[in-house]
Amino acid sequence: MxxxxxxxxxxxxxxxxxxxxxxxxxxxxxxxxxxNYVDDVKLPGMLFGDFVRSQYAHARVKKIDDSKALKVPGVLAVITAETLKTVNLAWMPTLAGDVQMVLADGKVLFQNQEIAFVVAVDRYAAADGVEAVEVEYEDLPVLVDAFKALAPDAPLLREDIKDKMTGAHGPRRHHNHIFEWSMGDKDLTDAAFAKAEVTTKDVISYHRTHPSPLETCQCVASFDKIKGELTVWGTFQAPHVIRTVASLLSKIPEHKIHVIAPDIGGGFGNKVGAYPGYICAIVASIVTGKPVKWVEDRIENLTATSFARDYHMTTEIAATKDGKVTALRVHVLADHGAFDACADPSKWPAGFFNICTGSYDFPVAHLVVDGIYTNKAPGGVAYRCSFRVTEAAYCIERAMDIMAQKLGMDAAEFRLKNFVRREQFPYHSALGWEYDSGDYHTAMNKAMEAVGYKQLRAEQAEKRAAFKRGETREIMGIGISFFTEIVGAGPSRNCDILGVAMFxxxxxxxxxxxxxxxxxxxxxxxxxxxxxxxxxxxxxxxxxxxxxxxxxxxxxxxxxxxxxxxxxxxxxxxxxxxxxxxxxxxxxxxxxxxxxxxxxxxxxxxxxxxxxxxxxxxxxxxxxxxxxxxxxxxxxxxxxxxxxxxxDPPNMTYPFGAYFCVMDIDVDTGVYKIRRFYALDDCGTRINPMIIEGQVHGGLTEAFAIAMGQEIRYDEIGNVVNGSFMDFFIPTAVETPKWETDYTVTPSPHHPIGAKGVGESPNVGGVPCFSNAVNDAFAFLGTRHIQMPHDYWRIWEVAKGLGLHG
Amino acid sequence: MSVIPAPFSYHRPKSIAEATALLAEHNDEARILAGGQSLIPMMKFRLAAPEHLVDVGAIAELKGIQRVGDALVIGAMTTQHELQLSKTATDAAPILKEASLLIADPQVRYMGTLGGNVANGDPGNDMPAVMMCLDAAYRIMGAAGPRTVKARDFYEGTYATALATGEILTAIEIPVPPAGHGYAYEKLKRKIGDYATAAAGVVLTTRGGRIATCAIALSNLADKAVLATDAAATLIGTALEKPALDKAIAAARAIMSPAADTRGTTEYRTAVGGVMVERALRRALARAKG
CATH class of the missing domain: 3.30.365.10 (Aldehyde oxidase/xanthine dehydrogenase, molybdopterin binding domain)
Structure with a gap:
């Protein structure tokens, strides 16, 4: 044989x-x-916890009356800040060096803030108990507008630190100020702007949104009094960090804490941090001696656990008349809500926002970020992006388009002229990063050829002429974005979380x-x-x-x-x-x-x-x-x-990509159609091309949602007006455009297999691409920068502002 | 917080008589459960907390679609999905299927019923405007016996209708529009599953290419579905030429008063409401033969 x-x-x-x-x-x-998800965990005798939440965005809590709740059949306990004070857990540290109320301690600072935790034999009894708790409020002036936070007469939000004028990241200059963080060379940047031939300056806002994983945040805590051991099943993106934090807070030795993250139904950054629900479930289990489950509902997830973005970025570019960038200056007003619960490495209060020089060779740059408090939910997390990289990519990619428009240059040509060149890698950016590898020109040229860029511009010119002649009510936009990500946090020399190095x-x-x-x-x-x-x-x-x-x-x-x-x-x-x-x-x-x-x-x-x-x-x-x-x-x-x-990585990795979007907009309704979306990603060595493609599809879908309408919006008294999936935009397969994916391969020189990471690139690169398409569609009519999100009614408002409705 | 309803008792009567008896017994404390696609979410948010839920899903008399002479009779518990599959319904009044397919998403349409859609009194529902266009009548049964109310007289305001406490909407009776009629339902919505930002239905007939009869109704553009009678009257004898068309759209906009919400400002929703009316009219006219 x-x-x-x-x-x-x-x-x-x-x-x-x-x-x-x-x-x-x-x-x-x-x-x-x-x-097998957290909500599939069912233990004998398991109890359920549910929150009483604040109806007000800013109010004093005068009284919490739980007497009726305790009479509801099945309700066993109502935990308040007073209960938690007995175990020194009324407040907890945040990942950003701030402290946060676990349960309202004298006042509430955002709508749906946790006030009391009702523990009952099942969810139904817990829900009835929640309804029966009576809270007496005295409302206080509400601060929603980030631009008003630092006014001398702005309401005082954080009474707990009103006299503490030094925070985790240095001096605070106002009662609603959290930190000022700066990078780069101010003097050189100012000098470059002083002699610049052309400059632009625009407030580019990236609205507040939410990662909204389909499975909300949840946990089951089970404390074994005999062994003194705590087991916590939870939706944790970082289970070991949760174990360490739980040990530090509870004083239970770390070897007696077992943290288990079973299958997780999406995280997107929402499940990095520690939330009051975890603390309350653990305390409730210790108090009752029984396992306690806490499962967030959709409204709670959208309105109370961590949001993302909410950055207002005043962006200035200096350039020569012939289109060479000479300096970048960015000031960010960073709205963190009621507590700075940003999930960033400790030394980076604005994450890696200093990647905002993007893919371009800026000789000098200067960045200042001011963190502020408002009466909104605390955060914010990196929603499918490396820390604040999406904000940075949006700001530079919008600003580059604006400068190209001012110079009268084609936006693609302007980018090609200013890219970091292949031979410059490893490239030291003006704001302190060492880009490991890249070949931007090759990627951009491949993408332009694939989409037929020249023909698209020719078609657009024809459509614009037809629109001006009144032959069509549709305008065409071509969005470009060329992003550089910074991922893989990170080297222990500059990255840790609460002192734990990020290996x-x-x-x-x-x-x-x-x-x-x-x-x-x-x-x-x-x-x-x-x-x-x-x-x-x-x-x-x-x-x-x-x-x-x-x-x-x-x-x-x-x-x-x-x-x-x-x-x-x-x-x-x-x-x-x-x-x-x-x-x-x-x-x-x-x-x-x-x-x-x-x-x-x-x-x-x-x-x-x-x-x-x-x-x-x-x-x-x-x-x-x-x-x-x-x-x-x-x-x-x-x-x-x-x-x-x-x-312990020697450096971050720097994935990049070239994205193009072709969009048609009906000026009478604001309704847009994404005719084409092409995404070229370079994530270095490709481990599984099918999974990469899936990651790109998912990230682009989220980017599409964010750019075109997904936001957490507050009214003037701090109510979230779109806290459910009825209003919070999660696209279905019907709305989602068709994605074309492509790639180049530029391995990371320092990574053992040359891989760079890809999961978040499409969100980082996608958002500016969609927004640039909307902006590009209207640019010939005289617009300069149109703020996101670009939902139908806001696009219509732009058309109306331009007098297009007769 | 919770998405858990307050406690309630559940009833599942087998006949209309049994249902009306239950409703009479519990009066204001009872709500009828049809497909549950509106009521159950409201109960989960505790915006509705009926003590008694009367599920009419097991009542055979409430099912079925029949052509009776010049009328189409649709049982209240007919689901949107069943309506879409019914050749009888689509042959008689194709606007029903066109509008039904724009409601929510397939999952909702498997459960959601025509009766629930028209009886709930939510201005965001699509079928009330369609029924106004078709000049349908609602058959109602209560303790005092049966009665009929025209769709055009049924709606009083948000969640307020001519349906009295204790009454059940049992069937919808639609006068079959003439062969060759034109129709269209135009709905602008943010995404699959959403209510209309603005929507308009049109049913018209033509003679010599000009509009002979015309009904226009609007969804989610006021506190209830509304019939745009002035707009329709303006168009009789025209083929949608200007300035009659502009006058009609202006007349339709004049009766719109949509709330500013996450779908847009009042101004926006009114503006696109007019666009929906225009587009529905143009499509309806293009379809009309006569």
Whole structure:
């Protein structure tokens, strides 16, 4: 009998390693409704907690009367700030160095702020209990408008720190001021503006919105009084950080806290922070001795847990008459709501906003960010973007279009003229970053060719002429964005969260039969880690991806990591995987050398094992080596085949992309149609092209939503006017445009496999692209900057302002 | 907070008589549950907290679509989905299907009923305006016996209708419009699942290419569905030429008073309300034969 020897291609294909469009293994359970989410956790005797929330955006809480609530059948307890004070938990630290009320302590600072936590035998009783709690308020003047926050007579919001004029990030100059953060060289920038030939200055606002994952924030806390152990199941993007924070706050030793993040139904930054619900569920479990579940409803999620954006960016560009940028100056008014609960690395109060020089070679730049308090929900988180990178990309990409318009230059040509050139990498930006790699001109030219840019402009010119002749009521916009992201936080020299350095980790155990398990410090919320991580290992050590299980989310078994957000999983944990795999490979090489009786240096790696150089028939597969590692290791070598790696990245990674949008707008209704959207992404080495495509589709859909109408909007007395999915724009398949995706590959030079991360690029690059399309459509009629979001009625208002309705 | 309704008792009568008896017994404390696509969300938000819920879903008499002479009779518990599938209904009055397909999303249309849509009195519902265009009548049953109210007389304000406490809307009776009539329902909405930012329905007939009869009705542009009678009257004898068309649109806008909401300002919704009227008229005229 002849046994067919598999070809190299067959061996390679069997691995389903990097570059393979491997189907997502997690979808087998997700598509059958067999995922295991927090709300699926059901424990004997489990109680339910529900919040009484503030009806006012700013008020003194005069009295909380729980007597009627406690009479509701099934209600066991009503926890208030007074209860929490007995365990010193009425306030909690935020990730941004501020403090935040867990439950209203004397006053409320935003609508739907948590006032009391009703604990009952089931959700129904808890809801009835919530309704029966009577709260007496005395309303206070409300501050909603960020531009009025620093007025001398602005209402005092944070009485707790009114005399504390130094915050976590330096001096505060007003009772509603949180911090001032600056980067770059002011004097050089001012000098460049003083002698500039052409300048622009525009207030470019990025409205408040919300990550709105379909699964809301939730947890189950179970305190075992006998063992003194606390177990918390929760929707945590960073379970280890939650464990550390829980230990610091509760004084329960960290080894007695078990944090488990089961399957998560989307996070997008919303599930990074710590919320009052977690604290209250834990306290309620300690008080009652029973497990307590807390599940946020949709309105609570949209109005109380972390929002995103709310940046007002005064952006100035200086340029020469022939279109060379000479300086950038940005001032940001950053609205954090009632508490600075921004989920940024500790030293970065405005995240990595200083990536705002974008893809362009600005010789000098200066940035100042002022953080302020208002009567809105606290935050804000990075909604599918690295910390404040979406805001930065929006501000520079809008401002570049505005400058191109002022110069009378084509927006694409203006960008090409100012890109950082390939030979300038690693590139040191004027605001302090070292861009690892890029080839912007190649990407831009490829994109322009793919969309037929010249023809589009010609068509647009014809349509504009027809519009002016009154032959059509439709105008055409071409949106361009060329973004540079900064992801993979991050190097311990500049990134930590509450003092914990932002490394990440991987532990790989290869079993005797050659199958393996990898445990990670990150936590997928839908990104497909179980699929892609296995592919990295498959390529690195020659074990088929199908034989590798990836496990995340259990802090007892997973190595310590900082979690998943800011597109950091591939740049940081992906590197840890490769490094751990290489340790295994090194040991396997020693074993192979012993078995094949050659020197290690005489071996070479060949897809799924080692072979002797020049004697390819003398080889050992990884499967054989795994068995030997346990059962017949070389003398002096300890048995087993496993490795752990903690990876502290030397630098961030800098994915980039070129996006184009073609949009037609009906000026009579403000209704737009996205005729075409093309996205070219360069995320370095591509691990799973299918997952990348899916990530790009998802991110673009969110970007589309944000640019075209998704906002958290407050009325003048601080009520959220669109706190449900009836009004908060989540596009369905019907509204979502068709996406065309494309790519170039510029590997990261410092990452072990050259990968850069992609999950957030489409949100970062997509928003300015849509907004630029709207702006471009109207530009020929004399507009300069149209604020987002661009929902139908606001687009119509622009047309009306231009006198287009007769 | 919660999305959990207050406690209530649930009833599922098998006949109209049993239902009206339950309603008479519990009076103001009872609400009729049809498809539940409006009432249940309101109960979850505790904006509605009926002590008794009378589910009329098991009453066979409330189902079915029939052509009876010159009338189309549609049982109140007919779902939007069933309506869309009914050749009888679509042959008689194709505007029903056109408008129905613009309601919410397929999931809602599997559950949501025609009776619920017209009886709830929500100005955002689409079918009241369609029924006004078609000059439909609602068959109502109460403890005092049956009666009929014209759709054009039924709506009094937001959630306020001619339906008295204890009464059930049992069927909708639509005079079948003449063959060759023109019709259109134009709805501007932000996304699938949303109520109209502005919507307009038109049913018209023509003679020699000119409008002979015309009914225009508006959805979500006032505190109730409204019939734009002046606008329609302006257009008789025209083929939508200006200035008659402009006068009609101005007359339609004159009766619009949409609230400013997240869909837009009053001014915007009124402006696009006019655009919807114009587009519905143009499409209806293009479809008309005669």
């Amino acid at each position: 002849n046994i067919a020897v598999p070809t190299r291609e067959q061996r390679e294909a069997k691995l389903e390693g990097m570059g393979c469009k491997r189907k997502r293994v997690e979808d087998i359970r997700f598509t059958q409704g067999k995922g 990440d980790s991987c532990e790989i155990r290869v079993h005797p039969t050659g199958a393996a398990i990898a445990r990670m410090g990150t936590k997928s919320q839908g990104q497909g880690h179980e699929t892609t991580y296995a592919q990295i290992i498959a390529t690195e050590i020659g074990i088929p991806a199908d034989d590798i299980m990836v496990e995340e989310g259990n802090t007892d078994t997973a190595p310590y990591g900082l979690g998943t957000y800011g597109s950091r999983s591939t740049p940081v944990a992906g590197a840890a995987i490769a490094m751990a795999a290489r340790k295994i490979k090194a040991k396997a090489q020693m074993i192979a050398a012993y078995m094949l009786e050659v020197h290690e240096a005489d071996l070479e790696w060949d897809i799924d094992g080692f072979r002797v150089k020049g004697l390819p028939e003398k080889s050992k597969t990884m499967k054989e080596l795994a068995w030997a590692a346990y059962n017949s290791p070389p003398p002096g070598l300890e048995p087993g085949l496993e490795a752990v790696s903690y990876y």
